[in-house]
Amino acid sequence: MEKLCFGIDIGGTTVKLGLFTDKGELVDKWEIPTRKENSGSYILGDVAKSLEHKISERKLDKSQIVGIGAGVPGPVTGDGTVIECVNLGWSIINVANELKALTGFEAKVGNDANVAALGEMWQGGGKGYNSIVMVTLGTGVGGGVIVDGEIITGSNGAAGEVGHILVNYEEKEKCNCGKTGCLEQFASATGIVKEAKRLLSKSAEPSKLRDFDYLSAKSIFDCAKENDELALELVEQLGRYLGIALSHVAAVVDPQAFVIGGGVSKAGSILTDGIKKYYNQYVMLALKNKEFRLAELGNDAGIFGCARLILGH
Template sequence: MANLCFGIDIGGTSVKLGLFTITGELLDNWEIPTRKEDKGSFILQDVAASLEKKIIEKALNKEDIIGIGIGVPGPVKEDGTVLQCVNLGWGIINVAKEMKTLTGFDTRVGNDANVAALGEMWQGGGKGYNDLIMVTLGTGVGGGVILGGKIVTGSNGAAGEIGHITVSYDETESCNCTKHGCLEQFASATGIVKETRRLLEKSDEASSLRNVGVLSAKAIFDAAKEGDSLALQSVEQLGRYLGIALSHVAAVVDPEAFVIGGGVSKAGEMLTEVIKKHYEQNVMLALKGKEFKLATLGNDAGIYGSAKLILEK
């Protein structure tokens, strides 16, 4: 009986691979480097070779393997066509078709942020929910929308671009997307640091953050937990921008829960509490009382979600 599958998360530096049971147990996981030479043309071959090696190493029966799920850093169409992955050097390429040709296994492909959301729903912080929003606070701010247990892709693969919801109309600096005032400019790891620097410059108030060597999101939350007034102001502002953005999201799809992940989410419940406070202030009655959960799978969310993707086919 086919009861295994592979979940794969292709990143700009490394490819993460996992062998899963259909009930969500991770039996093995490993990484290979992402070879970006020659427009990334070796990447899928390397993945196929690594899977073949693992099958031999573990003496797996190919008939037990349902297929392969893959997450990629770019927009993906329903049929597995990737339109562009700048980080991998890829142009237009049907990843599902290529992997099927290379391995013989059925393959499904999704955008990495969406796939991570699916992973957290399956075995992570969103377990037990069918309608959820994941927000990843890392170098950028990513998002994934899951409705009825399925990823919402959007007509151009741009659903869940929560990081580019405008939350400030006074911001003069440009976002990476060229707009001004995107959530990502305030709630990414770098955004939090930049905003805290602004607060420190504007104020004469004493703050332990003035003595920190390298200001980081972690340092800011640590200081806030110690009661540092400026750090607390910064955390409050972060919560306000996130709460406002998620209030907009809720008015569109009315999810059961929000799952907060990415490096910044290591701040823990102080983060979810402050987001929830501002969310509640900005939604109508019918949208109040949502759950705010921390992601639990960390960097493995992508392989979990990719595996789930092929199980859902």
């Protein structure tokens, strides 16, 4: 009988669930809402019920299920304990033990950015490699470090927090983390737009960017592709900040490749080319000419990585 596993990506709004074969094929995927009431105490019970329902709907035998992998939006220690997860309302909780108690299945738990990196390594933009660093450029900037096929979790679950690497010593505005000059302040979707507004207000140059009522990271890349000078300057600066941060990352773990994901990565090669240019300028010879790939799994990276937590061992 075919062996299967579940990948469960628990987000602040929805829980994404996937049923995978042990070869890594996604057989079925679905979502349930994340109920955050009562300090998030319904979430894992809802997940267990949804799995139970899927098992009976597809007439699966419980012995086929080799385990559950789960991703959560917060730091997770090696044994599956979440210390605090503001987005879900959780304080300290061992998610792996809870899931096992609720479902009877073996469970492994990781941080959402880390499991997304694992998913991209396994079946996405990092396929073919076993040591990658993924950077997710979305509302914020997240990251995940995979070495020899394993997530580097960190002693406080804070490894791979590349969004909070210092890249600008002069910045005065504060990052969400409380520091100043973090990569996230310049390379997140929000940060890119903020920088555009700054540049537009201090420059007198004409730019198509001035015609937008609502500026987005996408509009900036679109204008850059049409050779708008100010937009090109912004994309150049973005490449420089990311190139600097990833040069630091490379000097620590020397990965085979970088995978760039998140909404901002839809810009494509104009983004990765800009990063490469500065990255190669800021690293020593032994670290030059790494692969820079685009993420491929989109919102499914999490459930793939969750499944891999179980199937990789």
